[in-house]
Amino acid sequence: MNRLRQRKSKPWASCVVLPASLALIISSGCNSGVHTSRADRRTLLGMAVLPMGNPKRQTLDDVENALEQTFKLSVIELKGVDMLKSAYYSPRSRYRAEKIMVSAPKVGLSKVIVVTDKDISTPAHGHEDYGIMGLGQLGGANCVVSSFRARRQIGKTAVHEIGHTLGLPHCPDAKCIMVDGKGKGLMPDSSSKFCAKCTGKIRQWLN
């Protein structure tokens, strides 16, 4: 069953963000047909973690702590699911992030973040299959993160990907958590929070 969790953590990442034009499942704002105030929407929104492929408890705790501390929301943890077989990329023995992302269920108006310890990849940086830490869609409902490459920065990666779903593109400020990792792996420790500009854009989702 779903349950609420509460904890503490660390965060960050290098990821690929898909443009909303790829038309994955999106329903937000005025287009959702739900008419609520911003405060109501923030309450309704919430965030849900979907464990995939039996990730370690520490991985889930790190993600949930980082999201709760950043967005001051209770994060719901959904019942875990097996790795998505159709996302398996046999030439590299890893899973395609874009397929995992669109497979996530809709949970009301919540953002759903799939969390796994397995290696994930997507076409990026000129490669047909590129290993990544996370994948999010601008303004989309879902995102996915993996501890395989993010390791201790899994919490930071989760906040970064959720930032994309809230409509934030990559940020030029090297100290901002929305800085583009450019597939180089771990992010600088300095990039742990949203910069003032990004904060302004998603102020309604932050404390």
Ligand SMILES: [Zn+2]
């Ligand atoms: Zn990104």
Ligand SMILES: [Zn+2]
């Ligand atoms: Zn920023």
